[in-house]
Amino acid sequence: MPSHHTPYAINVRGLTKSFGGRRAVDALSFTVRPGRITGFLGPNGAGKTTTLRMLLGLVRPTSGAALIGEHRYEDLPAPARTVGALLEADGFHPGRTGRDHLRTYAPALGADDRRVDEVLAQVGLDEDAARRTVRGYSLGMRQRLGIAAALLPDPPVLICDEPTNGLDPEGIRWLRGLLRERADRGHTVLVSSHLLAEMQQIVDSVVIIDKGRVVYDGDVAAVGEPTVRVRALDGARLAAALTAAGAVVEDAGDGVLRVRAAGAEQIARTALREQIVVTELVGEEHSLEELFFSLTEPGAGQAPATIQETAQ
Structure with missing residues (x-):
């Protein structure tokens, strides 16, 4: 079966959905680019499923x-x-075999029995399981069968x-490889x-997203990028020297500098060269989990964060 080569970005622009007097999604805007895997995260009730359903034409935006x-x-x-989707691994007829379930949808998707067998193998459902x-x-x-159904037309966009x-x-490791293979082929x-x-x-x-609004949008590599926490007797001068050397320096307040793109040794050598006394030098690593909870726990700020903003 021919593969679709046209790249499609997902473009969400000012998306809002109200149910009665409650806004489930509130002026949401973001872009999902081809050739990348984008995570869509938020606490329960944040509006994720409603957003996905609006993308798939199942819910009409306000x-x-x-x-x-x-x-x-x-x-x-x-x-x-164009779009393969897995929202819930249900809706299967319990009396049908896995292969017959896919055969039911294949003709409408331009797929034949050969393609059905291809995706069954791709998701790890062997001949015994298919029958x-x-x-x-x-x-x-069931989850693997739902993914197989989403992959049947070899769509350029996959939403899970x-x-x-x-x-x-x-199975999680297998899924990781499957999603990476799709993105490496230029799919969204x-x-x-x-x-x-x-x-x-x-x-x-x-x-x-949290409470229907974007609170962070950026590359995941920057989330886990290590930083170095520094205190110095002349922090302003050290910050200027490190910036001139190509580091990214953030004034974290209370006399603390957070430095990226420079290791502890480079910072120490710069301070020695400038004859600045350093009183604290500690490496820090960050996780997506830390970022998530810092933005979505009660009392967290609602201002949208981007890589550009958080790097300053």
């Missing part, structure tokens, strides 16, 4: 737009062939909500999950 490329899902020439009825599937097997649900450690991959440590290993960039 205002704003959720676009695949430049089109709403329903306005795409071939929406089901079994879905009522006998474990949660992990909690794709690791029910998967064992080997959007993944929502509560497994923050796993997301840090899988995704290239991350969008975090």
Whole structure:
């Protein structure tokens, strides 16, 4: 079956959805680029599932737009062939085999029996599993079948909500490789999950929302980028010297500098050269989990954060 080569970004612009007097999604804007895996994160009730449903034309926005490329899902020439989606691993007829479930949808997606067998193998459902009825599937097997259905048309856009649900450690590692293979082929991959440590290993960039609004949008590599915490008797002069040497220096207040793009040894040598007394020099590492909770716990600020803003 031919593969789709046209790249499609996901463009969310001012997206708002109200249910009664409550805003589930509030002026949400972000872009998911082709060739990358983007994590879509937020606490329960943040508006993630509602946003994904608006992207797929299942919920109508109150205002704003959720676009695949430049089109709403329903306005795409071939929406089901353009976007593969896994929102919930259910909706299977319990009396059908895994293979027959895929065969039911294949003709509408331009797929044949050969493609059905390809995706079954790709998701790790062997011949025995493919011939079994879905009522006998474990949660992990149902998850793999749902992913197989999303992959049937070899879509250029893949959207998954909690794709690791029910998967064992080997299955999670397999999924990581599958998503990376899609992104490496130039496809657009959007993944929502509560497994923050796993997301840090899988995704290239991350969008975090809380109460329906973006609170962070940036590359995940910058989240875990190590920093060095420094105190010096002349912090301003040390900051200037480090900046001139190519480091990124943030004044964290209370006499503390946080330095990126320079290791402890380089900082110490710079201070020695400038004859500045350093009273504290400690390496720090950060995680996606720390960032997530700092932005979404009660009392956290609601101002959107981007890589450019957090680097200053």
